[in-house]
Amino acid sequence: ALPLxxxxxxxxxxxxxxxxxxxLIGPSGAGKTALLTLLERxxxxxxxxxxxxxxxxxxxxxxxxxxxxxxRSASDPTAQKNSRFLLIDTPGHxxxxxxxxxxxxxxxxxxxxxxxVDAANLSSDSAGVSGSSSSxxxxxxxYLHDILLALQKRYTNTKTSKGPGETPVLIAAxxxxxxxxxxxxxxxxxxxxxxxxxxxxxxKGLLDSGIGMDEDGDREERDWLGDGGEGKFTFKQMxxxxxxxxxxGGNVVGGQGGEVGEWWxxxxxxx
Ligand code: GDP
Numbered sequence: 623a624l625p626l627x628x629x630x631x632x633x634x635x636x637x638x639x640x641x642x643x644x645x646l647i648g649p650s651g652a653g654k655t656a657l658l659t660l661l662e663r664x665x666x667x668x669x670x671x672x673x674x675x676x677x678x679x680x681x682x683x684x685x686x687x688x689x690x691x692x693x694r695s696a697s698d699p700t701a702q703k704n705s706r707f708l709l710i711d712t713p714g715h716x717x718x719x720x721x722x723x724x725x726x727x728x729x730x731x732x733x734x735x736x737x738x739v740d741a742a743n744l745s746s747d748s749a750g751v752s753g754s755s756s757s758x759x760x761x762x763x764x765y766l767h768d769i770l771l772a773l774q775k776r777y778t779n780t781k782t783s784k785g786p787g788e789t790p791v792l793i794a795a796x797x798x799x800x801x802x803x804x805x806x807x808x809x810x811x812x813x814x815x816x817x818x819x820x821x822x823x824x825x826k827g828l829l830d831s832g833i834g835m836d837e838d839g840d841r842e843e844r845d846w847l848g849d850g851g852e853g854k855f856t857f858k859q860m861x862x863x864x865x866x867x868x869x870x871g872g873n874v875v876g877g878q879g880g881e882v883g884e885w886w887x888x889x890x891x892x893x
Contacts, residue, residue: 641679642893643708643731647739647769649761655795656874657738658711677708682890690775707733725762727893733892734790735773736885737766741795741803741871744812762817766823770817770860770867771847772817777863790861793887799876805873810857813869818855821847 648654658678682705706815738767773789804812825846848859857867870884 640731641706641708642733643710644733644889644892645735646709646711647765648662648733648794649740649758649765651743651758652738652740652762653874654711654738657796658709660831663886665797677710679706680709681706682886682893689878705890707889709736712759715787732789734792734889736792736889737769738794738796738863739766739809739813739869740797741806742797742800744746744801744804744809759812759816760820763813766813767817767820767847774847774860774863777865788866789863790888790892792885793867793870794869794885795878797873798871798881799873803871803873805832806869809871810869814854814856821855837864 629787646654646657694740739762740758744762745757745759770791773791776789793809793813795804795806798805848855849862853892857869860867870888872880872885874880875880
């Protein structure tokens with residue numbers, strides 16, 4: 623059988639902006655380029671350089687029906703339309719991350735965020751004690767912390783009663799073909815624990831400098847991720863600010879040309 627991803631049709635750049643869009647974010651080395659390369663196979667002139675955001679238009683494989691299409695017949699033209707979406711790639715390199723935050727601030731028809739991580743590079747090493755982000759886990763957690771905090775602020779800063787709509791976040795735990803990869807539930811637990819640590823470190827730094835306190839010397843809640851920034855961070859806490867986080871495993875390369883069915887299933891539910 624053909625690899626699942628080869629069933630996808632890509633049209634670069636020409637895409638109308640009204641299509642539902644997903645942001646692809648993640649630390650360098652997570653596999654974003656590999657994912658897009660797979661999607662772009664067959665394109666005569668791939669020009670992806672990982673230096674600037676790139677939108678690719680993708681049609682869901684026909685065996686992954688979009689949730690909103692469940693009761694439509696295949697001949698219904700809207701069924702075809704609804705399975706198309708944009709995947710906006712953002713460079714993972716630290717200096718270029720503002721591209722990703724700019725998209726977060728002004729999302730255009732944003733249906734969700736896909737945070738790609740290397741599940742085989744999440745073991746915490748003791749070198750991280752110095753506070754530097756030496757381990758893959760720390761880097762992945764710091765980046766994810768900042769994205770979730772940006773989403774939380776977007777929610778709390780919105781003065782209208784309606785607020786921003788729900789922002790679904792998929793943590794796509796990549797490289798499951800490697801035997802050193804953590805399974806999805808452990809990826810979730812490791813990131814939650816490390817984000818707790820990142821938050822505590824940030825809080826301590828800010829409190830020491832007097833920033834992040836209100837007039838009474840209390841912590842300013844809005845600057846801390848999750849439930850007022852106390853105790854253990856869990857992704858579940860993000861639901862209070864309309865951010866629903868799910869963790870699903872997969873692999874872009876290896877096996878039978880990749881195993882990404884759970885990710886497409888998640889995407890199809892958001893369309
Ligand atoms: P990016 O920095 O996020 O764009 O990461 P890349 O796409 O450059 O991937 C980094 C490395 O991981 C490359 O050598 C890829 O071949 C490899 N890689 C990506 N996805 C997978 C996967 O699912 N399994 C394995 N074993 N390697 C992968």
